[in-house]
Amino acid sequence: MEHSQLKRAKRQLASWGTGRTGPVDNGPAQGTRTATVVLESAAQLPPVLASDFVGHRTVVFVPDGQDGGPVRQADPQAPGAVGPLVVRYEGSLAEPGDEMSVGDSFFLQTQDYATSEYMSVIGPTLIRITEEADFDGYLADADRARNQGTFADFATDPAVRIGDLSALGAGPAGDGPFTRLYVRSNGEVSLSPVALPLGTVADGGAALAAEWTRLNSGSAHPCAVSLGLVVPDRARTDALTARPWLGRYLAALDAVRELRSRGITGLEVSGFGARLVPGLAELGDSAADRDDVDAPLLLWTGEQAVVHSARTGRFFSLGRAAAELAETLLVHGSVEAAAAHADRAALTQVETLFASAGVRLTVATAAAR
Template sequence: MDVEVQEKDAVKSASGDADRLRLWLEGERAVAGARDLLLETGADVELASRVSLGIDAAVFVSEDDVEGTVSQIGGHRVVRYDGALEIAGGELCLFDDMIVQTEGYATAPYVSISVPTAFAVVDELDLAALRADLAAARATGVLPAYLTTALATVVDQRRWLEPLLPDDDAPRRLLLCADGTLRDGPGGRVVSADGSIDPSHHVPPAEDAGEIARFLGAAKVVRALRARLGREVSVAGYDGKVGSVGAGRTDSVFVASDDASSYVVDIATSRIDRVPDAVATVVEQTLCARAGTGDGGDAGRAPEGSERVLEALALERFLPASADRAL
């Protein structure tokens, strides 16, 4: 293998590891059936070796602790990082120059996003800023630019999206703290050795949890489609049309469009379908009707043909009760 090929492979590997770290920060699995683990600096490597991670899991280890780690982790991919896991104002470096930065959400409008950036809601100030963005988006129909750039994401995004997703309390990634505590992420719940979470650690959702989830879900869809399609995309409800946000919706489906096509995206299954505009309209109207946010006398009633459309898109779980369907 020549030097140029080796360099390209190294860049590809570094980029893949940075994306994997992004998923870890979001609270998502990078590989089905596996849970990536990040060890804080000074964490007990021997303790980490006893944690069940699944096949193809990655283990992020501080450069200061990496010596001897490979032999103890037991076949998992070890990814070295430099820096500290500071949820607001931190930097983690992979392969010398691949940087992932973390910032508090309240600082988002002022952050230069030139590297992968994860915004975290860590205190009341951050939460107030998030709710202010939600209110502005509800009033204007526009998502903030710093949430839709491809380099951005939200720490613990999976947890914020839970009101839209099927119940699944199993940790999808793990953090081994320097004090020996195993958690399901930064500032997350304590995880036992068998991978379970104490039910007493469950925090009841806020009243606006569903709205926040739809807001962050829409931004997630825009980022994903822009990266996939390489062009501008908008999401129904956040497409610049004032008053178009469907309040009260807690489904996981988003209708998106660009200049050429319409798309139906289900973030619960990661399924993306390119569909005719008419089909996209039926999906959006049906799910708004399900939430009781239809227009005028049609509120709560699905449009004609909705049953066939949703079944074809594997969305039959969102069909209204038969008595409420338009005949």
């Protein structure tokens, strides 16, 4: 496999595991093809390739060493391409503790959440919720981070990704049958190994998408599909309702993970157990950035501070004084409210600086305050 194809395959596999990428662009029929499809059995390869949810830019992962029939494959960037990128893999993407590999070039381990605390991360790892005990462990770690500012070390390891984020508080945006599918050996199709079934390969993409929408329409906190086989949706929705900040927690994990990959450790995150400006902690649940997943995050260690925009993925380094002003704006939600606690001109300058970079620090309306 060429380097560019392997890089794309790795990126698509991360998207499939997390459910964190939007539909693939397939030209005029945008949104009608699935970006990434993982097969449990090579026997399903011919019907999958013949299905209407696989397009020339789809990446299909199929077990190696099995008879999957002829492979229709082409360079996805080539004019007139007639097939998807088919990637042969060994191992498993479903069983906790197992590993999948693509030749000698890439390895991915799958691990259940509950035991991940006790495992050493030695390479790319996808951590899944595989039973209610895993979900309880995830909630306990999230509560600890929110109340004490202590993030589980394994969850912020740069080599780790947490699976099925749409069911854990991130919301269903970007997830669904046009982002990822898992095809079981009997032809049953869902989003992941632990997700509710959506139908069969023969049903086609439109029917699979309609079933995904139907199942989610009855849930207070979609996605109700991704963990449907292992966590009762009532227990899941009750937990998410009690923690409206979980999407922001997941964004904080991403930010800490990325900064750790750059060698920045010992990070604190504003709103998670502490504030850079101590007096801001007094606002508690009335803080404008409490639950807003789109609000930028302020992280710091010593005199080094960073603002991270989850929406754009960008990081901005700040000095201590500018960081305190940025946090004041984030917590109060507007220059008007923040000006009672800091210099208005300085606040406006910081707000304008970030706005020019496409990042809003004042995310709340007056009513939200």
